[in-house]
Amino acid sequence: MSFVRACSSSLALSLILVGCSSGGGDDVAPMPAQSGQTSNPPPVSPPPPPPTTPQSVSFSGETMMWHAITLTFDGPQADEAGSPNPFSDYALNVTFRNGTQSYVVPGYFAACGDAAESSCTSGDKWRVHFTPNAQGNWTYEISFREGANVALNGGGSAVASLDGVTGDFAIGASSKSGRDFRAADKGRLSYQGGHYLQFESGVPFFKVGADAPENTLAYDDFDDTPNRGSRRKDWWAHLDDFSSATGADAFLWKGTNGQELLGAWSYLADQGVNAASFLTFSLAGDDENVFPHLLRVSLTEYNGLGRTAQWNDGVHHDRFDVSKLDQWDRVFSYADQLGLFLHFKTMETENDQLMDDGAFGPERQLYYRELVARFGHHLALNWNLGEEYTLSSDTARQTLAYLEEVDPYGHLRVLHTFPGQWDQRYGPLLGNQSALTGASVQTGNQSFNEVRSTMTEWVERSSTQGKPWVV
DSSP: OOOEEEOOSSOOBTTBOOOOOTTSOEEEOOSOOOOOOOOOOOOOOOOOOOOBOOTTEEEESOOBTTOOEEEEEEEEEEETTSSSOTTTSEEEEEEEEETTEEEEEEOEEOTTSOHHHHOOOEEEEEEEEEOOOSSEEEEEEEEEEESTTHHHHOOOEEOTTTTTOEEEEEEBOOOOOTTOTTSTTOOOEEOOSSSSOEETTSOBOOOOBOOOOTTTTOBTTSTTOOOGGGOOBOOGGGGGGOOGGGTGGGGOBTTTBTHHHHHHHHHHHHTTOOEEEEESOOTTSSSOOOOOEEESSOHHHHHTOOHHHHHHTSEEEEEEOHHHHHHHHHHHHHHHHHTOEEEEEOOBTTTTTTGGGGSSSHHHHHHHHHHHHHHTTSSSEEEEOOBTOOSOHHHHHHHHHHHHHHOTTOOEEEEEOOTTOHHHHHGGGSGGGOOOOEEEEEOOOTTOTTHHHHHHHHHHHHHHTTOOOBO
16 A cells, blocks of 8 residues: 655546645555455345343444444533533543454544434434444443543543443344445455555555545535635535445435535546545645534634634634534445545644644644544544644654554554655654554655655665554
């Protein structure tokens, strides 16, 4: 799996969509697409017994390997903008066990439970997603704590109605096949100590996909998405690519919302592409319209704010938009079905100093916890600390260590650089100096004559340090 970035004013590569950012580069994955393996569906086995859940817990999802199951809990009433802060003053974690396996999965505040449809901002629903990797019986145990900044610092007191509650459910074989990541011969992609990601089945994965547009999520069907610079998208050109025959209807919201963006991703899959890329935080960046945070002002007011004021005055730093993130997840869930790897670019050079003034602190920690809690269950993704990263090595190390701690699935963790800054950014993170497991390399020469030598250097240097990177 290779991440290569280079910029050219005219570039045409089969099955690769590219686009230059203001930093002057395009990410290009030069390796061939996955071979499009197909397999016969496994024999149909008897359905597993229904889950055992207490009255305060509801269970949803297909009880098969690699399929997301969702537990929704009746817990404390809260509001996005209320006190206590549901994002920092509560800490929900659920431990899932199967034999010797154990996953501690963070949960999140889900407001009324159907925020994608209703745009509700308050409620008593709390939620966790989990994708089981084995058949058989799974148990779960809830840890739910409350107190000032308990999500950041631990401690607190138990939420009596839920803390310590247990249940179980049975998981059967997957019925999916083809390029669907939930197929029995695929499953979760993971870093296994080599230079290529592999499915847990052992099949390697070679990423080929679009690194543009960065503002994929600046979409007018998502709640409270601004339109700074008239850069928000309607994706209308891909409405005809939307197809109910692919099961896409299940991922719509509010009737037909989402059709155009779901159609765009269906188009990518139809072209043989197996990855999609997007920023989750473009506030004060090139686009300025994508962020998970809760607005403090109206959309009209935000659209009139300059870049500095967007962060200082436009959004809450420790609260998130529940309905918008639910709608993002509909689109990401469709990607699993289409076999599209999700490249989460979590910030960019223009805005990576905003949270905690460039340090690793509560703003950055809550941001990454929310991303992992809501989206970490997806089967194929990486967490990219930033496009053209400019933060200190210490901030990178602390952020990487936190991601390693909070993400139960160990998804690939990468960092992207400016051309020529490879030694400065990557050198201090090699081997056991950090939890980095990959490099998203940008080269600057339009002839691409730096690609092979640069890639080879970091493949070899990471191997020499005892932790081969996915480069």
